[in-house]
Amino acid sequence: MKVPSASARALRADELGLRRALPGRTLPLMVAAMALLAALSVAGWIGTSALARQWREGAGTAMTVQVPRPNEPSAKPDTTRLAAAVALLAGTRGVASVHVLTEAELTDLLRPWLGDSASQLALPMPAVVAVRLSGAAIDLAVLGHALDDAAAGTAVEDHGVWMRRLSALAFSLQACALLALALVGAVSIAVIAVATRAGLAARRDAIEIVHGLGATDGFIAGRFARRTMLLAAFGGFVGAFIAVPALLVLAQFAAPFAENASASPGHAALFAALPIPLWGSIAALPIVAAAIGFVTAQLTVRGWLRHLP
Amino acid sequence: MVRFESVGLRYGRTGGRDPAPEVLRDISFELPEGTFCWLRGASGAGKTSLLRLMYLAVLPTSGKLTLLGADIGRTPRAGLPPLRRRIGVVFQDFRLMPHLSAFENVALPLRLAGGSDAQIRADVIELLRWVGLGRKLYTLPEELSGGEQQRVAIARAVIARPSLLLADEPTGNMDEAQAERLMVLLGELNRIGTTVVVASHNDALVERHPAAELRLDRGRMVREP
Numbered sequence: 001m002k003v004p005s006a007s008a009r010a011l012r013a014d015e016l017g018l019r020r021a022l023p024g025r026t027l028p029l030m031v032a033a034m035a036l037l038a039a040l041s042v043a044g045w046i047g048t049s050a051l052a053r054q055w056r057e058g059a060g061t062a063m064t065v066q067v068p069r070p071n072e073p074s075a076k077p078d079t080t081r082l083a084a085a086v087a088l089l090a091g092t093r094g095v096a097s098v099h100v101l102t103e104a105e106l107t108d109l110l111r112p113w114l115g116d117s118a119s120q121l122a123l124p125m126p127a128v129v130a131v132r133l134s135g136a137a138i139d140l141a142v143l144g145h146a147l148d149d150a151a152a153g154t155a156v157e158d159h160g161v162w163m164r165r166l167s168a169l170a171f172s173l174q175a176c177a178l179l180a181l182a183l184v185g186a187v188s189i190a191v192i193a194v195a196t197r198a199g200l201a202a203r204r205d206a207i208e209i210v211h212g213l214g215a216t217d218g219f220i221a222g223r224f225a226r227r228t229m230l231l232a233a234f235g236g237f238v239g240a241f242i243a244v245p246a247l248l249v250l251a252q253f254a255a256p257f258a259e260n261a262s263a264s265p266g267h268a269a270l271f272a273a274l275p276i277p278l279w280g281s282i283a284a285l286p287i288v289a290a291a292i293g294f295v296t297a298q299l300t301v302r303g304w305l306r307h308l309p
Numbered sequence: 310m311v312r313f314e315s316v317g318l319r320y321g322r323t324g325g326r327d328p329a330p331e332v333l334r335d336i337s338f339e340l341p342e343g344t345f346c347w348l349r350g351a352s353g354a355g356k357t358s359l360l361r362l363m364y365l366a367v368l369p370t371s372g373k374l375t376l377l378g379a380d381i382g383r384t385p386r387a388g389l390p391p392l393r394r395r396i397g398v399v400f401q402d403f404r405l406m407p408h409l410s411a412f413e414n415v416a417l418p419l420r421l422a423g424g425s426d427a428q429i430r431a432d433v434i435e436l437l438r439w440v441g442l443g444r445k446l447y448t449l450p451e452e453l454s455g456g457e458q459q460r461v462a463i464a465r466a467v468i469a470r471p472s473l474l475l476a477d478e479p480t481g482n483m484d485e486a487q488a489e490r491l492m493v494l495l496g497e498l499n500r501i502g503t504t505v506v507v508a509s510h511n512d513a514l515v516e517r518h519p520a521a522e523l524r525l526d527r528g529r530m531v532r533e534p
Contacts, residue, residue, distance in 0.1 A: 015417060017408040209404050212366055213418050213465075214394030216387070309368045309389065 028235035035239020045177035052170030070127035081151035096134035228297035236289025316372035350525035397471035
C-alpha cells in the first residue's frame with residue numbers, strides 16, 4: 001500500500017486550505033512595514049527619553065551664582081565677597097562642586113554677545129560661580145538669603161525655567177512617539193483583521209463543511225490564528241531586519257546628542273550604537289507581531305462564526 | 310432519536326411585520342433509533358430544508374426539535390459540534406474539500422473527533438477500498454469522476470459510524486449497480502443501529518427497498534412513517 005505522500009501529510013494541517021486563502025506575501029509585507037514603523041517609533045521614544053534624562057541631569061543638577069563686586073570685603077573680616085560666597089556654597093549640604101569661572105571662561109561666555117573685546121570693556125563684571133549639585137534637595141530660598149547675608153546682591157540662577165521648557169519638549173516628543181506606536185499597532189490589527197476576513201470569505205465553503213462535520217469554533221479559529229501568526233511573525237522578522245540598518249544610520253546622525261559616544265571598535269561599536277532597550281524592542285517585534293496576528297485572527301474568526309448556528 | 314414537534318423554518322427575517330415565508334410549517338414526526346426512512350416529495354417541497362434541520366445546518370424558527378436525545382432549542386451553541394459529529398451527511402453536490410485528497414477528505418471527521426493517526430489511516434484505507442477507491446487514495450476530487458466523488462462523500466459520511474445518517478439524493482450520479490451497492494452499505498449501517506434518512510426521487514430504487522416514508526408537500530408533512 002502506498003503511504004501518504006509528503007504533500008498529503010503537509011495538507012493534513014491545512015484542512016481549510018488557508019495557504020491559498022491567506023497567501024504568504026501580502027500580509028507579511030504589510031506587517032513588515034508596520035514593524036519597521038514600530039521600530040522607528042520605539043527608537044524615537046527611547047531616544048527622547050534618554051535625551052530628557054540627559055537634560056534633567058545636566059540642567060537640573062547645575063546652578064549658577066553671580067557675585068557682584070567680588071573683590072570687595074564681605075561682612076566677615078578678612079574675606080572678599082567672592083571668597084565668602086564660595087565658602088558658604090562649598091559648605092552647603094547637597095553641593096557636589098564649586099567652580100569660579102576664570103577671566104578667560106567669562107570672556108568665552110560673553111563672546112557671542114560682546115565679541116572679542118569683551119575682556120577689554122570697562123564694565124564691572126560679577127564673578128560667576130558654577131555649582132554642581134549632588135542630588136540632595138537644596139532650599140534655594142534659604143541659600144539665597146545666606147548668600148545675600150555673606151555678599152549682598154548675590155544672585156542665584158537654578159535653570160528652573162529652562163529645565164521646565166526642556167522637560168515639556170521632551171514629554172511632547174515622547175508622547176508623539178507613543179502615539180505613533182499606538183497608531184502602528186492599531187493599523188496592524190486592522191490589516192490583519194481585513195486579511196483574516198478576506199480569508200474567511202475565500203474559504204466560506206470549506207468552513208461551512210468542517211463546521212457541519214462538527215468542528216468547534218476553537219478548531220476553525222485556531223487554524224486561522226496559526227496561519228496568521230506565522231505570517232505576522234515572518235513579517236515582523238523582516239521589518240526588524242530592515243529596521244536595524246535604518247536605525248544605525250539614524251544613530252550616526254544623532255551621535256552628537258548621545259550620552260556616551262562609543263569608542264569601541266568593530267562589532268562592539270555597532271552594538272553600542274543603539275541602546276540595549278532598543279535592541280530588545282527590535283528582537284521582540286516578531287513576537288509582538290505574532291501575538292497581534294494570533295489574537296486578532298482568533299477574535300475575527302470567532303466573531304464571524306457567530307453567524308453560523 | 311429524531312423528534313419534530315410542530316417545527317417551522319424560515320430563512321431570513323423570522324419576526325417583525327414582514328417575516329420571510331415559512332419553508333417548513335408545523336412539521337411533526339418521530340423516528341425511533343434504527344429506523345430506515347425515505348424522504349420523498351416534489352422539488353421545492355422542503356426535503357433539503359428538512360435534512361438541513363436534521364444535520365443542524367439551520368435551527369428551527371418555531372416548534373421543538375429533539376435530536377440524538379438533545380433538545381436543540383435548549384442546547385448551548387458549544388454543545389452542537391459534538392452532536393454534529395454523530396451525524397453523517399451525504400450531500401447532493403458532494404461538498405468535498407477540493408484541496409484535500411480522497412484520503413484526507415474521508416479522514417476529516419475522524420480528525421475532528423480526535424482519532425489517532427494510525428487508527429485513522431487504517432479505517433480510511435479500509436473504507437475507501439470497500440467503496441472501490443483503493444487505488445485513488447491520494448487523488449484530488451477534481452481528478453475523480455462524479456461517481457467517484459460521490460463515493461468519497463459517502464465514505465466521509467459513514468467513516469465515523471454516525472448514529473444518524475442523512476443522504477440527499479445520494480444515487481443521483483450513480484449507475485444502477487453503484488446505487489444498489491450504496492443501498493447495501495446503507496442497509497448494513499442501519500442493521501447495526503444507525504438511523505438512516507434518504508431523500509430520493511428514484512421511484513424504482515424506493516420500490517426495490519421498501520421502508521418507512523416521510524412525504525413533504527409545499528413545506529408540510531403529508532405522510533409520516
